[in-house]
Amino acid sequence: MKTAYIIDSTADLKEEYRDHPDIFLVNLSVIFENGDVFEDTKDENKVKQYYARLKEEKVPPSSSQPTPNQFYEVFEEIIEKGYTDVIGILLSKKLSGTFQTCRMIMDEFEDKINTYLVNSSSTSYVIGSMVEQSMNMLEAGLSHKEVVENLEWVAKNQDTYLTVKDLKNLVKGGRLSATSAAIGTLLRIRPIMMFDDELGVKLFDKVRTDKRVVQKLQDVLVEMATKFKEKLDVVVIHGDNEALATNIIEKFKEKYPSLNYQTFYLGPVLGVHGGYGCIGLAFIPRKDS
Template sequence: MKIAVVTDSTAYLPDRIKNSPNLFIIPIPVILDGKIYNEGVDIEADEYYDLLNNSSEFPTTSQPALGEVIELYKEIAAKGYDTIISIHLSSGISGFVNTLFSLTDSIEGITLYPYDSKITSVPMGHMVEATLDLVKENASLEAIFSKLDIIRDNTYAYLIVEDLNNLVRGGRLTNGAALIAGLLKIKPILTFEDGKIVLFEKIRSTKKAFARAEEIIGKRDKEIGRPVKLYVIHANNLAVAEEEKAKLQEKYPNAIIEIGHFNPVIGTHLGEKAIALCISAQ
C-alpha cells in the first residue's frame, strides 16, 4: 500500500512537511473584484489583505473545479500511489469534502478516503502532519484514522472577530447572531460546533473576550486529558497574536504554543484582524 495525503490550501502547514513527497495540495479559489485567485498559487496571505482592503466588491470563495481535482487524483495514481487520504476544511464551511465522497469509485487503481476535519487552518494542518508522519512509519489505515479521530474529537477553537458582517454575508453565521451582537454592542466569542461556526458566548469587551477564551482553553486542557498543543491564529494581526501567545504562556507555562495565520479563504469569511485561540490533542 502506497498512501498519498491530499489537503486543501486552507490548511496552515508546518514548514517541515510542506515539501513532503507524499503531500498534495488543492488550491481553493478566492474571487476579488471578478478576478479568481487560487489560494497558495496566485496569492498568499500577506498580500491578500491589501487587495481585500482595496477591493470594490465583497470577496467570495468557491469550491475547486471537480475536473481539476480528478486530474490531480489521476496524477497521484500515475505516481504509483494506490490510496489517497484527502483531508479538507469543515463541511460546515464548505461542501467540498462532501463532494469528494462522490469520487470514491471514480479513479481507477485508487482507493480514496475523504476526511472531514470539521475545522480548518492550523488544527487541520496538524491533522495532515500527523497523517504524513504515520504514513512514513508505514502505519495501518486503521491506526491513521484512529489518530485523526482523536485529534478531531479533541480540537477546540474560539474565535474573536472584528466584524461579523463577513461571516453573515458569506453565509457562515446566522443573521440572528450578528443582529444580537450589534444590538447589545457585545464582542462575541465564536466556536466550531459540529463543524459549523456558531456563537459560543456574548462578552462585553474585546479584553474580556480574550480573557474568557484563555480561561476556556485551560478547562479544555483538563477535559482532553492527553498531551496537547495550543495555537494562536490570526488574520493579518500578528502583534495581537504574539500578545496572546505571551499571555497563554504565562498562564500555562508548560504548554507548547504556536502561532499561525488564516489563509485567504478563511480570512475572507472571518475578516481582517480576527484571532482564534485553539487547543488540540497532539
C-alpha cells in the same frame, strides 16, 4: 506501501511539511465583485495585500471550492507516482463542498488505489496537525484503518473558535442581522464563535474587549490541557492582527510553556468570513503520543 495525502489550501502546515513530497494540494479561491479571482495562498505578502483590499471592498467577495478537474489531476498524479494509499484530510464539510467533491472523485479511483477520507471538522492547522499525526502513526506501525479512526477521534475532540473585529462580517455572512450588529458595535460586543459539526458555526460567548477575549480563551485552554493531559497542539490564526495573536500565545505560554504552539495568517478564503482583524484559535489533541 506508499501513502499520499490530499489537503486543501485552507490547511496550515509547519515549515518542514510545506514541500513534503507525499502531500498534494487542491486550491480554493476568492472571487471579488468585479470578477477578479484571488487564489487562496499562504504567502504572507499576498495575504497582506488581500486584507488591504478586503478593507476597501464594499461588497464582500465569495469563496469558490476546487473544481472536480483539480481532484482528477491530483489523483492521476498520485497513481502515476506509485502510491498505494491516499488519505484525504479536508476542511469541515459544513463550511465547504470541497469534502463532498473529493468523495465523489475518490469513489471513481477506488479500484486503482486504497482511499480514505477524513472530515477535519475544522480547517487551518487542525488539518496540518492531523497530517503530521497520521504520518507518525503510520511510521509507528498502525494500519490505515487505525490511523483514520484516530484522526476521526482528533476531529471530534478538537475545538476551534473565531472572534471578529468587525461585526459587519457576520452580517455579510448571514450569521447576524444588521440591527444586532449595530447594537453590538455600539456596546463594543465581541462575539466568540465556535465551529460545530452540525451547524457549521455557533455562538460560544460574547465579550467586550480583546482582554476578555484572551481571558475566555485561556479558560478553554486550561480545560483542554487538563482533559488531554497536555498532549495538545494550540494554534492561533489571524486576519492581519499579529499583535493580538502574539499576545494570546504569550499569555498561554505563561500557563502551559511546553505545549506545541503555532501562529499563522488566516488565508484569503477563510478571511472572507472572518474579515480583517479576526482571530481564530484551535485546540487539537494529539493521538500519536
